[in-house]
Amino acid sequence: MSTTDRTSYRTCPLCEATCGLEVRTRGREVLGIRGDEADPFSRGFICPKAYALKELDADADRVRTPLVRRDGVLVPATWDEAFAEIDRRLVPLLGEHGRNAVGVYLGNPSAHALALGLYAQVFLRALGSRRVFSASTVDQFPKQVAAGLMFGTSLSVPVPDLDRTDWLLVLGANPLVSNGSLMTAPDVPGRFRAIRARGGRIVVIDPRRTRTAEAATEHHFIRPGTDAFFLLAMLHTLFAEDLVRPGPLAEHTTGVDEVEALVRPFTPEAVAARCTIDGATIRRLARELAHAERAVVYARIGTTTQEFGTLASWAVDVLNVLTGHLDRPGGAMFTQAATGSPHTRGTPGRGKGVRFGRWTSRVRGAPEVYGELPCACLAEEIETAGEGRIRALVTIAGNPVLSTPNGARLARALERLEFMVSLDLYVNETTRHADVVLPGVSPLEQSHYDVVLRQFAIRNVATYSPPTFDVPAGQQPEWQTLLRLAAVVAGQGPAVDTAALDEFVTTQRVEHECGTHRSPIEGRDPAEILAALAPRRGPERLLDLMLRTGPYGDGFGTRPQGLSLAALEASPHGIDLGPLAPRMPEVLRTPSGKIELAPAPIVADVERLRTALGRANGGMVLVGRRDLRSNNSWMHNLHVLVKGDARCTMHVHPEDAARLGLMNGGLARVASRAGTIEVPVEVTDAIMPGVVSVPHGWGHAEAGVRLRIAAAHAGVNSNRLADEHALEPLSGTAVLCGIPVTVAPAG
Numbered sequence: 001m002s003t004t005d006r007t008s009y010r011t012c013p014l015c016e017a018t019c020g021l022e023v024r025t026r027g028r029e030v031l032g033i034r035g036d037e038a039d040p041f042s043r044g045f046i047c048p049k050a051y052a053l054k055e056l057d058a059d060a061d062r063v064r065t066p067l068v069r070r071d072g073v074l075v076p077a078t079w080d081e082a083f084a085e086i087d088r089r090l091v092p093l094l095g096e097h098g099r100n101a102v103g104v105y106l107g108n109p110s111a112h113a114l115a116l117g118l119y120a121q122v123f124l125r126a127l128g129s130r131r132v133f134s135a136s137t138v139d140q141f142p143k144q145v146a147a148g149l150m151f152g153t154s155l156s157v158p159v160p161d162l163d164r165t166d167w168l169l170v171l172g173a174n175p176l177v178s179n180g181s182l183m184t185a186p187d188v189p190g191r192f193r194a195i196r197a198r199g200g201r202i203v204v205i206d207p208r209r210t211r212t213a214e215a216a217t218e219h220h221f222i223r224p225g226t227d228a229f230f231l232l233a234m235l236h237t238l239f240a241e242d243l244v245r246p247g248p249l250a251e252h253t254t255g256v257d258e259v260e261a262l263v264r265p266f267t268p269e270a271v272a273a274r275c276t277i278d279g280a281t282i283r284r285l286a287r288e289l290a291h292a293e294r295a296v297v298y299a300r301i302g303t304t305t306q307e308f309g310t311l312a313s314w315a316v317d318v319l320n321v322l323t324g325h326l327d328r329p330g331g332a333m334f335t336q337a338a339t340g341s342p343h344t345r346g347t348p349g350r351g352k353g354v355r356f357g358r359w360t361s362r363v364r365g366a367p368e369v370y371g372e373l374p375c376a377c378l379a380e381e382i383e384t385a386g387e388g389r390i391r392a393l394v395t396i397a398g399n400p401v402l403s404t405p406n407g408a409r410l411a412r413a414l415e416r417l418e419f420m421v422s423l424d425l426y427v428n429e430t431t432r433h434a435d436v437v438l439p440g441v442s443p444l445e446q447s448h449y450d451v452v453l454r455q456f457a458i459r460n461v462a463t464y465s466p467p468t469f470d471v472p473a474g475q476q477p478e479w480q481t482l483l484r485l486a487a488v489v490a491g492q493g494p495a496v497d498t499a500a501l502d503e504f505v506t507t508q509r510v511e512h513e514c515g516t517h518r519s520p521i522e523g524r525d526p527a528e529i530l531a532a533l534a535p536r537r538g539p540e541r542l543l544d545l546m547l548r549t550g551p552y553g554d555g556f557g558t559r560p561q562g563l564s565l566a567a568l569e570a571s572p573h574g575i576d577l578g579p580l581a582p583r584m585p586e587v588l589r590t591p592s593g594k595i596e597l598a599p600a601p602i603v604a605d606v607e608r609l610r611t612a613l614g615r616a617n618g619g620m621v622l623v624g625r626r627d628l629r630s631n632n633s634w635m636h637n638l639h640v641l642v643k644g645d646a647r648c649t650m651h652v653h654p655e656d657a658a659r660l661g662l663m664n665g666g667l668a669r670v671a672s673r674a675g676t677i678e679v680p681v682e683v684t685d686a687i688m689p690g691v692v693s694v695p696h697g698w699g700h701a702e703a704g705v706r707l708r709i710a711a712a713h714a715g716v717n718s719n720r721l722a723d724e725h726a727l728e729p730l731s732g733t734a735v736l737c738g739i740p741v742t743v744a745p746a747g
């Protein structure tokens, strides 16, 4: 093996921030990782998780060979044996019970990995099941549903132009810890400091005094689940005080009068008791937003994982539109990703819009959203007898037992499956139920390009990372594993030639592109395009196609200075494509060709909110908590990230602790309709009275899990408390923020 010292540059794949890394290696060993100072977007910033890539790469608990269940135990097998088992058990099941008998769960890392993202789609097409679930219905679909209804596509999510704003309102987000979500922005701490250094203001609305709140100029506690009331009261103030000034957006907007009527009942005084924010403060913030030259409202997980998540997301964008802060520097803007988006394709300024409910879940009739069913329905779809029952499950880089509602019920349901396959790095709380585990590879053994996350970047940037290491002998690139799975479910058998299948998949894609109206290669000969892509294969070939037909692409010769994968390979730190630029009206893909401020599903749902206005706030409620050294469930087997004091604790306000008899460091029993957990108590005034907080992603003490470090820092699974029946109706997203609970000392 080579022992040559090497320095390579790559994008960190661990969260949404896309920081540039400088990775020093000697042979197959990682010597060190630090921030890439020359990365035009992250400029050297990284967080502690990046260092853990070294440990992740070397983790002895990672699955490195396929595992097949024999006599109840997962044992090592060859790739051929593993695929023979999948073929033997999955294909008859598909033949007898149809495509919907096989469900698929896609975990969050699928959105962070080039190969998984591109080739999971190939597998899904080959499978043809309508039982697809993902982490999107755990936390983010409300944002995408609202954006789709207003602007026309699932990816039309405006992002805050942090680098030019002077007034920022943040609700339910903790980007100093999460590093941003549906807002790709490395170095949020630095960007926040810059806002304040130029005299700007940051206002945070959150039930916890988070690190983001501490970095803000102003923070207000809000009762969990009431953000929509707060936001509609801000809208009410704009109308009541004649502050509606959409400016140039007016000619591209419909529905202003309908919004005025919708928000009429939500006066600041009417919502104050529900939100626990007084009416005067709401009015003042609405005025400040309206009068600021460069301002933006940004909201995330606390507002999207609640009862009125889509309404809250809609209200955020309506505030930005009505104050003229959408689509202008310093406001909420649309990214133009180099690989293209639904809102850079087709006819500029008009499209088909979005449609939901094309099919429903079998048991409770929940509508599909963007092709997916709510993950909170997965357990009942497995358990409930009858035609169309999910009998087999494929999980791809996911751990829904820890990350979706009522994980205990889901774990029991997985035991009732007739067959389960998992593609994963670990035998975790979910994959321990699988009959076949197919190993993924280390992030450092893969090439990388953030096709998804660059869609939400606050600056247009493109960066490609070649693999740092080769895939070790005996392992297989994930795209080939997914192609082989696709071949099995397509009935082509387990011994398919993946190179030939990749050729087929790519040719289809090129032919489609050559036949696509307004594509830069419309009408070209597919053979010519395929020749131009040679000799690339796999994800690189598809990525090159996307870049070259994207908004900055070279169009295979039509724009010779344009972008291509070769250009990115020649720029290892990435290529800066500039700040976000106004895109109205070409960005729109709504049927009307306008920003639709009052789409019918939203209008109908406001009545549900109005009814809830009269409800009392009730007892204790639970919210989640994010930690800088955690990323959902899957990074707890890395010592560097779990060492130190236990972080899976329950935060409770001192007044509540005294009232409930809870001691700092003692154990609390927390119960909800769905389940009960016992968790160590941390008394702190950083949380508001009436609310407790437990982080999610923990609970690693299950038998059969092969995560030795995580087991020593097990924590408890807070999703045992999440009610699988509580769904936000428009997006099918789980209600995780504001779960009613009772809290008492344990024992």
Ligand code: SF4
Binding pocket: 012, 013, 014, 015, 016, 017, 018, 019, 045, 046, 047, 048, 049, 050, 179, 186
């Ligand atoms: S902030 Fe996210 S992308 Fe940046 S180093 Fe940390 S984990 Fe990686």
